Amino acid sequence: MNWADLFEWGGWFGLVLVWLSLGLMFIYSLVEKEKRAATRSGVLFFLFLVFLGGKFIFTPQVFDPFSYLGVSLGWLALLTIFLILVSPAPRGTIKVSSLPARVDERDVIFARFDLEKDSPLYEEYYHQHEHLRSRDEEIRRLPDLLDRSYWEKSPWEFALAEAEFDFIEELLTLVEQPPLSSRFTFPPDRATVMVKRLALYLGAKLCGVAAVENSFIYSHVGRGPEPYGQPISLQHPYAIVFAVEMDLAMVANAPQAPVVVETSKRYTEAAHISIVLAKTIQKLGYSARAHIAGSNYQVMLPPLAWKAGLGELGRSGIIITYPYGPRVRLGVVTTDLPLIPDKPVSFGVQDFCAACLKCARCCPAQAISKGERQIDNGVTRWVIDREACYRFWRQVGTDCATCLFVCPYSKENNFFHRVVREITRSSKLAQKLAVRGDDFFYGSRPQARSSPLVGLTRVNSPPHQKQK
Numbered sequence: 313m314n315w316a317d318l319f320e321w322g323g324w325f326g327l328v329l330v331w332l333s334l335g336l337m338f339i340y341s342l343v344e345k346e347k348r349a350a351t352r353s354g355v356l357f358f359l360f361l362v363f364l365g366g367k368f369i370f371t372p373q374v375f376d377p378f379s380y381l382g383v384s385l386g387w388l389a390l391l392t393i394f395l396i397l398v399s400p401a402p403r404g405t406i407k408v409s410s411l412p413a414r415v416d417e418r419d420v421i422f423a424r425f426d427l428e429k430d431s432p433l434y435e436e437y438y439h440q441h442e443h444l445r446s447r448d449e450e451i452r453r454l455p456d457l458l459d460r461s462y463w464e465k466s467p468w469e470f471a472l473a474e475a476e477f478d479f480i481e482e483l484l485t486l487v488e489q490p491p492l493s494s495r496f497t498f499p500p501d502r503a504t505v506m507v508k509r510l511a512l513y514l515g516a517k518l519c520g521v522a523a524v525e526n527s528f529i530y531s532h533v534g535r536g537p538e539p540y541g542q543p544i545s546l547q548h549p550y551a552i553v554f555a556v557e558m559d560l561a562m563v564a565n566a567p568q569a570p571v572v573v574e575t576s577k578r579y580t581e582a583a584h585i586s587i588v589l590a591k592t593i594q595k596l597g598y599s600a601r602a603h604i605a606g607s608n609y610q611v612m613l614p615p616l617a618w619k620a621g622l623g624e625l626g627r628s629g630i631i632i633t634y635p636y637g638p639r640v641r642l643g644v645v646t647t648d649l650p651l652i653p654d655k656p657v658s659f660g661v662q663d664f665c666a667a668c669l670k671c672a673r674c675c676p677a678q679a680i681s682k683g684e685r686q687i688d689n690g691v692t693r694w695v696i697d698r699e700a701c702y703r704f705w706r707q708v709g710t711d712c713a714t715c716l717f718v719c720p721y722s723k724e725n726n727f728f729h730r731v732v733r734e735i736t737r738s739s740k741l742a743q744k745l746a747v748r749g750d751d752f753f754y755g756s757r758p759q760a761r762s763s764p765l766v767g768l769t770r771v772n773s774p775p776h777q778k779q780k
Contacts, residue, residue: 323383324364326390331360337753340728349753392745399741404662406618406625410690414531415612418541421698423534424448425456426607433540447699454706458572462709466569470709473569476576480606484537486587487602495597500650507552507651510592514585516554517640518633520620520654524551524646528611528619535607544610548601548646550653551611552589553620555633555640556581558716560724563639564761566717567676572710575641579605582643590645600647613642615691621654624661628671628680628715629696632661634733637721639713659737661721665694668747671715674757677704680715718758720750 334357341350363382417423418437424444427434429452438445455461458477463470498506504521511519522528524546533542562574586602593600603609614631617623622642623633630638634657662685672680679701681694688695705711716722723729735742 320379320383322390323386326386326388326393327360327364327382328386329393330385330389331357331364334360336728340724340726341753343726344724346754348755352753396735396739396742396745399739401738402658402660402663402740402743404660404666405658406656406662407692408690409687409692412527412615412690414527414529415689416532417530417534417544417609418532420534421702425452425702426535451699451703451706454703455709457705457709457711459709469569469573473572473576473710476573476580477606480576480580480583480604483583483587483604484606484608487590487604487608488600489591489594491594491599492597498596498650500652503649504652507589507593507649510589511552511554511585514588515556515581516585516643517557517636518622519552519554520617520622521651522551522553522616522619523653524549524611524616525619528615530610530612533610535609537607546601546610546646548599548648550647550649550651551616551620552645552647552651553613553617553622554582554585554643555617555622555631555636556585556643557636558639558641560639560717560722561761563713563717563722566713566760567704567708567710568760568762569710571713575711575713578641582641586643586645590647593645593647593649596649598647598649600645600649603644603646605641611644611646613644616644617642618656619653621657624656624658625693626661626671626719626721627665627668627694628675628719629694630715632665632719632721634659634737635725635730637716637719637723639716639719639722659733660740660743663740664720664736664743664747667744668720668750670718670720670747670750670756674714674718675701676712676714677701679704714760717760720746720754 334353337353338350338357341353419441424437425448427437438448458470458474507521508519528551529546530544533540533544538544556578558574558578562570565571583602583604586604590600590602601610603611603613614625614629617631618625623631626632626638628638631640631642632638633640666684669682672678672682677697677700679697681696683694685692685694701712721733723732732746736746
């Protein structure tokens with residue numbers, strides 16, 4: 313075989329690789345019910361199949377003019393693969409330029425809107441924060457989240473979400489109990505392994521340990537059960553941080569009612585894991601506190617999740633995990649049980665988010681920055697407009713989650729997307745191609761789906777009963 317033959321067959325080999333990749337994407341897109349991606353990958357797969365089949369069906373005189381095009385495309389594919397392999401890895405990281413100041417939970421937007429209008433606490437707060445008054449009062453004119461005025465179209469969904477959140481509030485008395493007097497002693501490495509195993513056994517998908525820095529602790533209570541404005545003094549040196557996965561089919565309804573149902577369900581799961589894990593530690597003789605959704609956080613979860621190695625902070629201001637992207641809900645237990653902290657991870661999120669912009673482009677509230685990262689309280693990050701985000705929540709009656717749905721990292725955690733994630737974490741060129749490929753196959757502005765609640769699409773009745 314001469315060099316000309318090697319060159320030709322090398323080109324055909326590259327073309328076969330592209331064809332097989334398109335076939336794999338077509339199959340996975342069908343399984344995932346991604347119509348646009350399935351259609352586009354399927355059409356390209358068929359065209360390449362016709363092209364490859366032509367080499368064996370048509371005579372050389374008829375096919376040779378197309379053969380040069382096929383060989384050229386194949387070598388272009390091989391050259392792209394080579395450039396991806398030699399492309400430098402993403403180097404962007406989360407930078408902390410100075411020690412962040414402690415955040416007052418009373419300034420958190422949910423705490424502000426928990427204040428009863430014209431009450432003494434309300435007047436005191438806005439007297440000290442006059443710059444927030446007019447914008448907050450404008451938002452207050454809108455119905456609250458889960459307000460009855462939104463229930464007409466989806467009464468079952470909104471009722472379920474409100475029931476879940478009510479249940480979480482009932483758990484507040486369980487978040488912190490005194491430890492038993494007798495204490496078991498464990499090596500820190502063994503204790504670390506066990507708390508992670510327990511969290512995963514109870515339903516978490518990811519779990520890590522972080523050292524609790526002072527800047528991660530809120531300075532004052534903004535939401536109960538402790539008295540409003542009370543200084544927070546948390547002495548626990550360690551935090552067990554975990555994540556529960558949100559179902560992509562539910563998130564894909566953003567910003568419709570199924571999203572808030574999924575949010576409330578996962579917060580309930582996180583509360584269950586937190587409380588049981590904390591009680592387990594207390595029964596072993598150590599102090600522990602479960603921090604659950606609603607009105608119980610004494611620590612800030614995103615920086616703790618980053619420190620615990622669960623993910624990186626993305627453009628949307630949300631932790632991006634490696635297997636599930638931003639479609640997770642976080643939970644945390646702080647404790648004095650001696651543990652070994654994990655280290656932050658970096659898998660290219662900063663560079664990918666800098667090139668992607670999809671969450672900012674699709675955000676219905678235009679609350680996500682399209683610009684560069686800024687230094688905010690000593691941390692270099694993208695700063696979101698929280699008031700604009702929350703205003704949209706009240707306009708639709710649910711939490712939005714559009715940024716969770718459209719994020720390329722939110723794709724299903726299957727073989728195909730794991731391969732793409734692994735390639736993009738090690739190559740900047742792969743990231744740029746992935747951004748363009750995601751826009752082409754899935755759309756630069758993916759459309760939300762209108763699907764029924766996952767798990768409620770049918771009733772499994774006993775055999776002797778007929779469904780009506």
